[in-house]
Amino acid sequence: MFWTTGLAGQLGVVVPLAIALVLSTAVGIERELAAKSAGLRTHALVGVGSAAFMLVSKYGFDDLLGLEHISLDPSRVAAQIVSGIGFIGGGLIFVRRDAVRGLTTAATVWGVAAVGMACGAGLPLLGLAGVAAHYLVTRGFRPLARVLARSSSAPRPVHVIYADKQGVLRQVLTSATERGFAVAGMTVDREGTDDGTAAVTLSLLGRIPLHPLTSELAEIPGVRGVRLPEEEEPAD
Incomplete structure (x- = not known):
């Protein structure tokens, strides 16, 4: 040319x-x-x-x-x-x-x-x-996606990192159920955590917002971090 x-x-x-x-x-x-x-x-x-x-x-x-x-x-x-x-x-x-x-x-x-x-x-x-x-x-579309997620009957995952062998997981489950959620499943993953910590992904059933629960879980002694799926997505 x-x-x-x-x-x-x-x-x-x-x-x-x-x-x-x-x-x-x-x-x-x-x-x-x-x-x-x-x-x-x-x-x-x-x-x-x-x-x-x-x-x-x-x-x-x-x-x-x-x-x-x-x-x-x-x-x-x-x-x-x-x-x-x-x-x-x-x-x-x-x-x-x-x-x-x-x-x-x-x-x-x-x-x-x-x-x-x-x-x-x-x-x-x-x-x-x-x-x-x-x-x-x-x-x-983000507000719409949140509304649809709240109205869905499918389990919603919450990822929690906590100090192991201190009874923290029991408190986490208690807080979730007291908030009105039902625990449909739980996956424990120690990979990628520091010594003395564990990570668990909870599958929660409930049509109420997750953010108040995550704020409450983050205040539990021994909880190192709480993440929702949209926050957990890496720099993709």
């Missing part, structure tokens, strides 16, 4: 790349503020890279189109971007104590790739709408 259009002709290609950078950075800022490992730099690079691939697919082979028996299908590059981002997203998802972590961040990386592709394809308004949808889902 450089040899056919020159440097001046390529300046127009930089504009969609810059738009992709701005929009993907907007998504990355939200992830960075949420303390996720795939944060500002990761999302910005994914968005810019996706846009660059789309631009190369659209304009990088213009000098070959005049040759006989040569044809191009720009959509093939788009398909490869989608499958390639899938490998990155798969690396962000892992299972710990039978709980899946990292799904939301994997989805945001996938989404920011789509934003970059839209900018590279010359559809900046579509990219802007994608960023707006990201903020709506990740920020605006």
Whole structure:
């Protein structure tokens, strides 16, 4: 393309790349503020890279189109971007104590790739709408998710780290039942704890908020930490 259009002709290609950078950075800022490992730099690079691939697919082979028996299908590059981002997203998802972590961040990386592709394809308004949808889902849907969790009859996990062999777990169970919760199950996990401590994940049944219970559990002598699932998710 450089040899056919020159440097001046390529300046127009930089504009969609810059738009992709701005929009993907907007998504990355939200992830960075949420303390996720795939944060500002990761999302910005994914968005810019996706846009660059789309631009190369659209304009990088213009000098070959005049040759006989040569044809191009720009959509093939788009398909490869989608499958390639899938490998990155798969690396962000892992299972710990039978709980899946990292799904939301994997989805945001996938989404920011789509934003970059839209900018590279010359559809900046579509990219802007994608960023707006990201903020709506990740920020605006949180209250709705809490309401749905409270109305669900499925057990809700609470992770507690406590001093072992001091009767702390008994007090934790007593507090949970006094709050109106039923203990549907319990998984003890000593992995990753310091000497003299243990970790347990309680599966609690009850349609009342969990946060008052976690505050109460945290005040029990010997309790080192209490986490809910959304707080427990690592920088994903």
